């Protein structure tokens with residue numbers, strides 16, 4: 001039996017870091033995220049033998065127990081005491097170490113996929129407990145759409161999606177390690193996005209308001225390490241983007257645009273400026 005799962009990337013409409021937690025290496029965060037139509041594709045094949053196999057073609061992602069898909073499958077099998085095995089084939093389309101949650105969405109797709117493959121019929125809340133053990137963005141990726149993630153990312157509160165719009169994404173030729181950025185966080189020095197106003201704009205379907213209130217506490221840290229992110233932001237603004245922000249720990253910068261014509265213009269403008277540029281719809 002073979003199952004296919006789509007694993008969409010996310011963008012951060014906001015990322016706020018509240019405090020360093022005392023009992024683990026994480027920070028408490030408040031992140032408003034939404035899924036976009038840029039996705040990996042995962043295929044699951046059931047194996048009689050009790051083992052987990054991963055296959056993928058990527059220079060940047062390992063195909064062994066370090067792969068987040070492998071880790072999620074292991075946590076899932078332990079949690080539900082499954083003695084069967086699985087082969088997971090990953091078609092990677094989401095850029096790696098880009099701030100788009102590529103690893104977490106694969107982990108979430110594994111949790112959804114294995115629930116279907118082995119016909120366990122577990123409810124989303126039960127699957128959420130597995131996701132919470134698989135890294136900070138996996139819970140959001142499991143629920144998808146638009147939501148606020150709190151705690152270290154495991155507490156999910158659903159939100160209305162932004163009004164339909166296009167997303168232009170531009171990634172400089174660098175990868176950013178989430179750990180490297182969080183190691184440089186000094187909470188006292190951070191500025192904080194206005195999440196309350198952003199939620200109100202989402203509730204009112206106020207596109208201008210959304211573009212105004214998107215914000216990312218970590219942007220200055222990544223920009224200091226990688227000034228090319230500032231250049232990409234400036235170029236997007238010069239091309240007339242209404243709302244421009246770095247996603248996650250970066251380095252991908254995105255712009256929300258309502259008119260397709262305008263989005264295409266910004267996309268073309270950015271292509272002259274950096275290699276990896278995408279024009280996709282919001283899913284969430």
Ligand code: ATP
Pocket residue numbers: 060061062066067068069095096097098099100101102103104106107137176178248249250
């Ligand atoms: P976030 O936005 O959640 O901070 P990211 O998009 O910046 O994440 P990822 O693309 O998830 O970063 O990759 C981060 C690291 O995880 C890389 O070093 C990569 O090799 C590793 N990794 C392990 N499994 C995967 C996977 N299935 N897909 C992508 N990266 C993976």
